[in-house]
Every structure is written in C-alpha cells, then in structure tokens.
Amino acid sequence: MRFLETTHADRLLERPFRLGAVPGVMWTRDQPGQRTALVLLAHGGGQHKGAPAVAARARRYLKELDAAVVSIDAPGHGDRDRGGRDTLFIEQLAQARRDGAPVGTLIEEYNADVAAQALPEFSEVLTAVQALDEISADVRIGFWGLSLGAAIGFPFVAGERRITAAVLGLTASDQLREQARRIRVPVQFLLQWDDELVDRAAGLGMYDALASTEKSLHANAGGHTAVPRFELESEARFFTRHLAVPA
C-alpha cells in the first residue's frame, strides 16, 4: 500500500494511495492518533472513489466519528482502465436509453460482473489498511455502498466476518437477495420509493431478506439519485452508534 501526495483541508487529511492496480483514498481527521473505527466506501456505477456523494460521506462521518474512511475505485471506474466489458456495457446502456428500452437487467448483470472482480480487492485493501500502524488492532469496521456499491456490498458483508455494520441500498436482484439472507450485522438499508432502476417490491424484498436482528429501512420519496442529504447525517449516526468506542 503506497500513499501518494497528502491534501490537508478543513481539518481533514486526504491521502490517495495505490494497492497494486487499485487506486484508493483515505480520509482522517488531522489530529494524530490511532483510529479505532474504519469505514469502507464503495461508490455507485459511473462514479469514482472521490465523487461528490462519496467525499461528502467521508466529511460527514468524520464530523461525528474519529475514523479512517477508505474509498477505492471499482473495476472500470475512476482512475482505472476500462476493459471490453465496461465499454460494451456503456454502449449497451446508451443504446437501450436511445431505444427507450428497460435498463434494469443490463445494469444488474454488469454490476454483478464488476462486483465479482471488486470483492477480492476490497478484502485486500481492508487487510492492508488494518496493517497500518495508525489503525488500532481492534478497529471496528463499517461498510457503505449504494447501487453498484451495494451489489459489491451484499456479498462482501455476507462473506466478510470483519464487518460490524453496513449501510446498503438502491439495488435488488435474486442473487443479491440470497446474499442478504446471510447478513446478520446491523444494516441501514436505503430505498428510493420512486426508483426508476430498482423495482419497489424487489427492493423491499432485499430488506426483508436480511437476517440481521437490527435492520432499518429508510425509504424516501424520489428517484434513484435523489437520496436526501439528511440520510448522510443518519448514516453518520448509525456508524457512530456501532463503531465508536464508548467514552
């Protein structure tokens, strides 16, 4: 894990890094000290590790919680090369939109392919971050991902015993619902009531399938990209509740 140039602004440090082929960024408060909380961020489709919706989460969480917040580019996104699969998807999506054809299945299949590649990368990044001196040995780890980030997040959280709590949402598929049945940690699940990409009943089925004792569904009016700003605050409180060491 190799850190590149550090940016310092608004009492936060922003440190881009690379781990092999994977570009990432780690945000922390600018005070020194070991972090006892860590949140992994998995951006949505077409976005990247530092996209506004992602960086806003890092900033908001760090107001509440003294954590390390780590975001990586998904395969085919951000600073990573696009492969044939990515280019094909972009063309198919553009064509379907020109034709006014449904895009749900296209996105679902592409997201599943991206997730298959992203899963080992997230595990490797997590292992590398945990090995840093600045991360406490008993760090508590959260995961945030919506849409493509949740297509990664459902199998990741289902299979990864290191995760303590997760914010997921804006996705649904038969395959992911089976992963949801394996998740037992607290989950805050976001659903957009008028989502043009995710069927409402299928979304509710994802929440229903979660095996977690503590699971909250936050549905809001509006389409796929209209998650209200106040949900960022709610996510910050959720992670603080589950990851912060009691004073």
Place this chain on the structure above:
Amino acid sequence: MRFLETTHADRLLERPFRLGAVPGVMWTRDQPGQRTALVLLAHGGGQHKGAPAVAARARRYLKELDAAVVSIDAPGHGDRDRGGRDTLFIEQLAQARRDGAPVGTLIEEYNADVAAQALPEFSEVLTAVQALDEISADVRIGFWGLSLGAAIGFPFVAGERRITAAVLGLTASDQLREQARRIRVPVQFLLQWDDELVDRAAGLGMYDALASTEKSLHANAGGHTAVPRFELESEARFFTRHLAVPA
C-alpha cells in the same frame, strides 16, 4: 388553560395543566425565553400523557431543540374518565385475546372513535398554548403520534394548517389512508416490519399515500411495541431540521 404544580429536574421544567376536561403536560428547558418551536405529542392506546415512551421523547427532543413539548391524555386514557365505549373496548379486546381472535379491526374502530373526540381537543390545546406569552407568535409546530396517536395524527395533520412537520406511524386503515393523501408537510413514518397489529402492506400503503414531497419511511425489525431507541434520536433530528430557527 390552568397550570398546576411545576416539577424541575435535569434542567427541564414539567408543568401539568388542564384545559377544560383535558389534562396535559408541557415540558420546556428551564432557561427563560420565548419558544419558537412547539411539538404536540399524542400517546398510544392504553398509554397516557406522561407514559415512559412519551416523556422520553420530550426529554430527547429538548436536548436538540429549544421547544415547548405538549402532551395530552386522549379520551378514556390517563387521568380522564373511562366511558362506556372505553370499557366495552377493553372487554372486547380481552375476550378476543382469550379466544385467540384477530384484534386489528377492534382496535381500528376504537381508535377512530377516540380520534373523533380527540381532534377538536388537540386544536383547542394548540390554540391555548399558542396564546401563552412564552410562545413566540411565529412558532413552528410539529406533531408526533404512533398507533392511536397516529389515528389522531393523520386526520389532525391533514386538516390542521398550523402543523409544519409530523412523525406518524404504526397504524393503517382505509379511512386513514384517505387522510394521508391530504398531507403535504414533511413526514417521518414509522413502521414495524413484524407488527402483529398492523398489516405490512397496509402500513406501506399509508406511507405511499402521503402527498408530502419530503416523506421518509423508517421500518425496523420487530413487533408493534419494539420501536428502537435510536428512532427517538432520529425524530429529534427531524423536528430540529424542520422547526428550529436557523442560527
């Protein structure tokens, strides 16, 4: 509106009052000053104006928001006389439970009767509280009610132009859904995913029916009385967002 003895604890004032036949209580911070926010609390069935779930809300809200929080006993509840209708309901409910019979319709009909009587009382109490010197002329007003409190709250908020934002939930009926269609203010709607008294689809239909541009559904795992403690904090943030005067 006649105030009775004042209790002072934990930097809060608790002031019971009566308005005609209606017993109520008003909580505020103990610092003097005009309140620019007001939250009305409508307790659930079998509870009363100062029940733990109600008083806990007052305390939690007042941590976030410099408000007057007002709670009144519903007809047939708390310090009020039980009438024939109340006694009949209590007997029918006990009998149905002994028989293992469904209780949803019984509760729905009783709640509608209680709400019909409670609606003008809430309006009168609101008018009397607004007339107090300690309440600002341009006070912003919120309403909280779950279960019976929402059977009152849906028609109250639908018909009462003075309400700015409402927390409602744990109830559903065809009649109340029609009231929901008239509500346009921001609403946070609570639903218990495994509610033994409220059908899940009917509950989701209540949220769907709201005409509000900003409407959030918070569903949680568990039965009718298992609303998690963290929802109190979320309610406090919701009311602060909508009722607090920006600094």
